[in-house]
Amino acid sequence: MTTDQTPEQKSAEARAEKITFGIFAGIVLALVLGYLALGLTGVGLVAVATVPVIYVLLVLMAGGKG
Secondary structure: OOOOOOHHHHHHHHHHHHHHHHHHHHHHHHHHHHHHHHOHHHHHHHHHHHHHHHHHHHHHHHOOOO
């Protein structure tokens, strides 16, 4: 069963989708740059640095604010 969305809801959903893709692109870009700069050590440092960011995003999504 589908529900019709208002233009405001469609706009908010599109904005949230753009933000999500932007975050994913930023993480991938950071991984590539980390690899180019420091090799596997750089990838490890980026992975460690993104753990709190992804944790906060999950908490926001679970709370209905994201």
